Amino acid sequence: MNNQQTLTAAAADTFTIGGDLTVNRMGYGAMRITGAGVWGPPADKAAALATLRRAIELGVNLIDTADSYGPGTSEELIAEALYPYPAGLVIATKGGWERPGPGQWTHNASPKHLIEALEGSLKRLRLDRIDVYQLHAPDNAVSFEASVETLARLREQGKIRHVALSNVTREHVERARRIVPIVSVQNRYSFADRESDFIVDYCEQNKIAFLPWAPLGQAKEAHDAIKKVAKDLDATPLQVALAWLLKRSKVILPIPGTSSVKHLEENIAAAGVELPQAAYDKLAAVSHPPASLRG
Numbered sequence: 001m002n003n004q005q006t007l008t009a010a011a012a013d014t015f016t017i018g019g020d021l022t023v024n025r026m027g028y029g030a031m032r033i034t035g036a037g038v039w040g041p042p043a044d045k046a047a048a049l050a051t052l053r054r055a056i057e058l059g060v061n062l063i064d065t066a067d068s069y070g071p072g073t074s075e076e077l078i079a080e081a082l083y084p085y086p087a088g089l090v091i092a093t094k095g096g097w098e099r100p101g102p103g104q105w106t107h108n109a110s111p112k113h114l115i116e117a118l119e120g121s122l123k124r125l126r127l128d129r130i131d132v133y134q135l136h137a138p139d140n141a142v143s144f145e146a147s148v149e150t151l152a153r154l155r156e157q158g159k160i161r162h163v164a165l166s167n168v169t170r171e172h173v174e175r176a177r178r179i180v181p182i183v184s185v186q187n188r189y190s191f192a193d194r195e196s197d198f199i200v201d202y203c204e205q206n207k208i209a210f211l212p213w214a215p216l217g218q219a220k221e222a223h224d225a226i227k228k229v230a231k232d233l234d235a236t237p238l239q240v241a242l243a244w245l246l247k248r249s250k251v252i253l254p255i256p257g258t259s260s261v262k263h264l265e266e267n268i269a270a271a272g273v274e275l276p277q278a279a280y281d282k283l284a285a286v287s288h289p290p291a292s293l294r295g
Contacts (some may be wrong), residue, residue, distance in 0.1 A: 004131035008059030012246055013269035015253055017062075017209050018162040021090050021131060025246060026271045027214065028055045028264070029257030030074045037102025038069055045077070047259055052071045052081035054261045056089070060132070063187070064211060064255045066094035066136055067117045067124075068105065070280035075124035083126050092184070092211075093121045094166055096136035096147070108140035111150040132184060133160040137167040138180075144175060152180035168262055170199050173208075184209035184253075188211075191283040192222035193243040202252045211253050216240045225286050229279045242270035244283050 008026035016022045033048040035041055042048040055063070065074045076094060082089070095117030096109040115133075121130060133151060136143050142285060151163045165176055166186040176182050185203055187196040196212075203210040216226070216238060224235045238256065245254045249280035256267040 029255035039102035067180040068097040092132035094134040094136040134164040186211035239270035244274035
């Protein structure tokens with residue numbers, strides 16, 4: 001794709017989150033701008049800051065992050081690179097994990113922790129209100145309703161504009177919606193990892209945004225299939241995977257992450273990849289046991 005540097009996120013069309021936040025459908029995930037193991041500062045801070053600024057130049061107006069990325073590092077870098085924020089930029093962050101060390105994640109979606117996590121995010125991001133605040137994952141040791149009710153109260157207090165969910169089942173979404181409007185769901189999903197297919201359909205029916213993470217399938221069959229399509233389209237495998245997601249549903253907002261300006265430009269260029277229906281169908285037919293992606 002020789003024109004990738006001229007393509008912007010606007011080529012992916014737009015979606016309006018929660019009825020009032022219109023964003024370009026190609027977003028950016030800010031987990032990878034942290035250090036190894038999603039821990040501490042990046043090896044090349046200048047590159048991380050440059051990547052964030054380039055994302056804005058390329059029309060990205062949806063950035064996804066979390067307090068646990070670093071922890072805190074990703075949010076701090078976003079503020080350092082972009083504050084004061086350009087008009088229309090939506091920063092979606094999350095709370096519900098604690099980080100004992102590199103590569104280690106432990107649940108904590110207790111009301112006390114979520115309140116502290118939100119306050120920390122507000123401070124690091126230099127905001128008075130988070131546009132989209134996501135429960136990072138349900139906590140088996142805490143009532144799911146208690147977690148969501150806490151976010152609903154914070155929304156009533158004006159500290160959260162919209163409540164969202166991550167790593168959930170359809171049942172979780174339905175239970176949460178009885179408490180507070182849910183504007184987005186973020187789950188692992190790709191052309192070769194379709195465990196959340198029916199959740200995507202549910203989101204589409206209810207005008208809820210769906211943010212997929214891990215856009216590339218992990219199985220050899222998936223890699224072989226996407227490499228062939230990519231070669232035919234003169235694109236990269238990840239560009240094809242992102243194009244498949246954009247074609248799958250109008251509510252899907254891909255959030256590929258990178259700490260490299262070059263890779264960012266390649267990812268955003270996926271917004272302009274025209275995926276033929278035959279290629280889409282071929283990739284959609286790739287399947288493998290979902291257990292192969294679970295650790």
